[in-house]
Amino acid sequence: MPGSPHSGRPPIRLTRRGRVVLVAFVATVTLVLLWLTMGSGAFAGSRESHGGASRPAETVVVEPGETLWDIASTADPGSDPRLVVQRMIDLNGLAGDPTVHPGQQLRLPSS
Template identity: 35%
Template structure:
């Protein structure tokens, strides 16, 4: 019995064509879903666990270390800071008022009672 070597003759050798990966529309959708589901889960865990810092009152002041000021029409946090602490930089006072009251922004409404740190004696 004789053996024939196919690699010796280039016309007889079988060539494996190099193929590229092609994704169909459905394949792209599946890949996008597989990527987005873990990202959505991670984002929801972050959102749901971020409220713990506000609820725990870790950075809050002990009771009795602040006084209250009622917001008058036209008042802003800046004007209140200048009134209660005229010799101090208003930016620092506004920052302390925002943190003490856990305000989401600098917006306050007339008639609202906000806490002022006790170190700034209200001059009103």
């Protein structure tokens, strides 16, 4: 095509290394955009993102005769106690022995 601005220019060719670099760059940009869109806590696993500033975890002191179920039912009466108990176990590192003792301080999951 005479007079075409592209005449005389060879087509762009990417080497295998160039394709790898391009794919890695696109993947990195995509992950950064997802991280920025979903928030910094999105990939944190057990951390919960609430859109606002994070607040310190609320704590309770276990009373004599009190169980995790009792504490969960009182702390978040509108939720399924089984889920709240599991979140308390995870939050307080009680996976090996979920028994609580009077006077023990427990962090409560934010509701």
